[in-house]
Amino acid sequence: MTDGLPRFAPEDAVGLFGGSFNPAHGGHLAVAEAARRACNLRAVVWLVSPGNPLKAQAGYLSLPERTARVRAMTKGRPAMIASDAEARLGTRYTVDTVAALAGRHPGVRFVWIMGADSLASFHRWRHWRRIANTLPLLVVSRPGQAMPALTSPSAHALRQYRLREADVASLPRCRPPAWAYLPAVHDARSATEIRRREASSC
Numbered sequence: 001m002t003d004g005l006p007r008f009a010p011e012d013a014v015g016l017f018g019g020s021f022n023p024a025h026g027g028h029l030a031v032a033e034a035a036r037r038a039c040n041l042r043a044v045v046w047l048v049s050p051g052n053p054l055k056a057q058a059g060y061l062s063l064p065e066r067t068a069r070v071r072a073m074t075k076g077r078p079a080m081i082a083s084d085a086e087a088r089l090g091t092r093y094t095v096d097t098v099a100a101l102a103g104r105h106p107g108v109r110f111v112w113i114m115g116a117d118s119l120a121s122f123h124r125w126r127h128w129r130r131i132a133n134t135l136p137l138l139v140v141s142r143p144g145q146a147m148p149a150l151t152s153p154s155a156h157a158l159r160q161y162r163l164r165e166a167d168v169a170s171l172p173r174c175r176p177p178a179w180a181y182l183p184a185v186h187d188a189r190s191a192t193e194i195r196r197r198e199a200s201s202c
């Protein structure tokens, strides 16, 4: 079984941007591009989740539909890769996904990309400490989420491993645990808001 990803070269820095993307929106694109630039990533893989283990699945667009919308959103940006790797690998929890991808792409320097709201609840993810010990984490700002993120239990537990903003470019080469907060995105768009708008226009 293949994960569907390209063969990266050893030492390539590659971002893994997991999300429900229900649907993908411009805020996601801003995050992915900010991460790519800040860490000089060869690619950003948008891992379209078969289903966030912490969210109810009611009202979800299908996985092929969500993946197609990521593909449309990233059209003309060769560094952006829409991926259904989690469905192919049969993984739902991030801890399993990153272990499977690290095993399949030896030498590639994966970085996990998440918005600030995700760091705020990261301590509820399955084996979150193991994730933090497996790959560096890049946390990108989201309006109203800086305080919840930076005062969260995981931010507190990992505080001595936080890089200074000036050193964020070195994150992919850091031995985990390592993380950085990138205050580069000020985009208030959210999938919840888009779903609400689409529903009320019917």
Ligand SMILES: Nc1ncnc2c1ncn2[C@@H]1O[C@H](COP(=O)(O)OP(=O)(O)OP(=O)(O)O)[C@@H](O)[C@H]1O
Pocket: 018, 019, 020, 021, 022, 027, 028, 031, 113, 114, 115, 116, 117, 118, 140, 141, 142, 143, 185, 187, 188, 189, 190, 191, 192, 193
């Ligand atoms: N506007 C944004 N700014 C920064 N990060 C974002 C933004 N929107 C989403 N993200 C991040 O992108 C990742 C995927 O998010 P997700 O697909 O859940 O979108 P969402 O807009 O948060 O959706 P929902 O409103 O359904 O929760 C998460 O890590 C989330 O923190």
Ligand SMILES: O=C(O)c1ccc[n+]([C@@H]2O[C@H](COP(=O)([O-])O)[C@@H](O)[C@H]2O)c1
Pocket: 017, 018, 019, 020, 021, 047, 049, 051, 052, 053, 054, 055, 092, 093, 094, 095, 118, 124, 125, 126
């Ligand atoms: O592994 C977990 O326990 C876990 C819990 C919550 C969220 N995640 C992952 O976090 C990413 C963002 O999810 P979402 O739904 O906020 O877009 C996506 O890749 C999810 O699989 C993972």
